[in-house]
Amino acid sequence: MSKPILLTVDDDPSVSRAVARDLRRRYAEQYRVVRADSGAEALESLQEIRLRGDRVAVLLADYRMPGMNGIEFLERAMDLFPRARRALLTAYADTDAAIEAINVVDVDYYLLKPWEPPEEKLYPVVDQMLETWAAAGDPEIESTRIIGHRWSSQAHEVRDFLARSGMPYHWYTVEEDEGRKLLQAAGATEADVPVLLTAGGDVLRNPSLSQVADKIGLSTTPAEDFYDLIIVGGGPAGLGAAVYGASEGLRTVLVEGRVTGGQAGQSSRIENYLGFPEGVSGGQLTDRARRQASRLGAELLTARRVVGLETHGPKRIVELDDGRRVAAHAVLLATGVSYRRLRADGADDMVGKGVFYGSAATEAEACADQHVVIVGGANSAGQAAMFFSRQARKVTLAVRGPDLERSMSHYLIQQIRGNDRIDVRTCTEVASVHGDGHLEKLVLRDTSGGTEEDVDCGHLFVFIGAAPLTDWLPDELERDEAGFLLTGTDLLDSGRRPAGWAPSRDPFPLETSIPGVFVAGDVRSASVKRVASAVGEGAMAVSLVHQYLAHP
Missing domain, CATH: 3.50.50.60 (FAD/NAD(P)-binding domain)
Incomplete structure (x- = not known):
């Protein structure tokens, strides 16, 4: 079972990082902290979380955000996770807004910024919300369950298909006890993985995508000739x-x-x-x-x-x-x-095992606090860099050309330059990838000077050519x-x-x-x-x- 989530949203990047930092310092062992920089971005994260069948324990939202303020965000978030506990981050001048929030969206608490020291002004409030959430219970979303190896390209393909079809699912690996128990209960073995268990109790062993589509109610056969x-x-x-x-x-x-x-x-x-x-x-x-x-x-x-x-x-x-x-x-x-295949030694052997073509939202959770490398210089690569920067410790955008202006929209370039988690490396290509069963390291080559550098990395996303x-x-x-x-x-x-x-x-x-x-x-x-x-x-x-x- 994945950790329940604490989600924080604030349009001020420095405040957003500070909240996430303080929450991880105290709650990282039992909860996963997700941060977003806008209400719209936070809602997208919540929808992805719901698709994965994960649970949200606490929502912390800043009141003053452009486009969608904290009250509006919490009101819409309630439709996705009605049992999550809710708190509004406000300035002293916004106490009237906090009262409105209590009346409109049943906010549990409001926190005045700044909350230093967190031991006195933040943690007691979050502790109380977590106790209330745990006592009330938050049942899992009834969903399909998938059991497979962590670095299995077939399992990744099934998970990606379900997520992009809008179907909730739970993911278990055969390396964990719960995954092995589910396999045994289904009468399957590791030789059968990936195994899909539907909410109705059906078992599919190493299914094709068309079999998965049929089982979850999608049409695969034309009705007419x-x-x-x-x-x-x-x-x-x-x-x-x-x-x-x-x-x-x-x-x-x-x-x-x-x-x-x-x-x-x-x-x-x-x-x-x-x-x-x-x-x-x-x-x-x-x-x-x-x-x-x-x-x-x-x-x-x-x-x-x-x-x-x-x-x-x-x-x-x-x-x-x-x-x-x-x-x-x-x-x-x-x-x-x-997308064109990556011409790097060892890349073909790592597809689905750390090397992915296109943006794989199903891998976002696994990228938390990790180093992610993205290859490409067009909009799709830039959008992926912004997406993974929400959770990754660092994102390296490797661009073969001398700049981004030739192929990326101006608005996206400006966002990337303002994101301190993204490191843009121009005139750079991936020379080779390495790992024992999954990606662990890659070699970046400077095409202008020919120098090479070893980089520890578990996730490489490729967006090159067409x-x-x-x-x-x-x-x-x-x-x-x-x-x-x-x-x-x-x-x-x-x-x-x-x-x-x-x-x-x-x-x-x-x-x-x-x-x-x-x-x-x-x-x-x-x-x-x-x-x-x-x-x-x-x-x-x-x-x-x-x-x-x-x-x-």
Whole structure:
């Protein structure tokens, strides 16, 4: 059982660090301390904590925070953890606010800042709240349980899938007594791990993601054999198309190989997306889009890969990884991109064992007070650095280029520079990774001078490059030199249409060299690699599908 959590939120970084420091000094053996720098960030942390099935014992919130004050935060936090004890941190001039908090959100205490010495003004209050919380009890959230080896890539894959699907779970390792007891109770052995125990008592031994999806109630099989529109890929572009396609009356099915959200769904915080002035996590944004598409009538399949695409007259047929074939009038390819593999000695052997591609929120707890290294210089890497800096002792951002300005948004650069836990190292690459069964050390190389440095590190997150997921597509689909799909006027060579092009018209914008097959998002050649542009292309593609249906 993981430790119950004490969460503190304050927009003043120095105060936030001081509160966390004082709490860890006294309570670290029995409780885990989590800190956040805003109400929105704290709510995201609470949602992640709830997904993991962990418990929150105490919430400490500063009253004066921009965007969402302490009272508003505590009121919303009550919906997630109603039994957690609550305290408001106030200045002497804000005692009226403390009284309001007691009336509005049933705050247990208010603490006047500064509280020095903590032995007299902080610890007695927290002790009392913890005693009250323990006496009242805080039952565990009924959830799926996973048992596996701590450094198992298969177990990590299942945990990540559940978390990104919004399904609560508890994680136990076979190295701990509780994990071994659960294995025995389930009639399983270490040879079967990872083992998944559902809330209903079912046991899955080393399950595939499609088996997990079926068991937790996600759809993996299409309800029909023919649709107006098949969307391949569940990132922002695919979800945007699903929302608009379903809302405009098209029989729409979206097929996603893992879980909807794509790389954007892994982003810890997106602050430049229209309509979210306080920012939004990628998981929250894509979860809303998923629910919106379903409500409007789109069919969403998860953990089901598309492995083939064929043309038969007016029909476009896709083949799924289980052998099923589904047809439609039109197909939209929104498969996105994958991160390029790290070219460092030993890296491939450590995937899922300390080396991760993309942001793995499931590893956040394990990174507490550790040194984390992130490789990459674009927005996704910067967002990950900010996310892991909440709990990690130190975050090193290794950037191959000479600066961040070439590939990262200005707002994110400013946040990173103002975060004293993040160390940016430009002209740096990972030369090799080392460890006995899991990552323990890596070697960083200065590309400008060639010097190398050994760095102790248990977690390495990689965000480099963008490889298009197009290898499975037929050769008739024209690509650029990097493998991204060509569309529209980019297909016209000196005014001539693509070879084999049958219609008398030119290709529509976003249409490929196969009529009726469209592209949206990062997999399109020369696309803008931003969430907003991907969503826009998904919506635009639906309009073009209507034109195609009228003039094939």
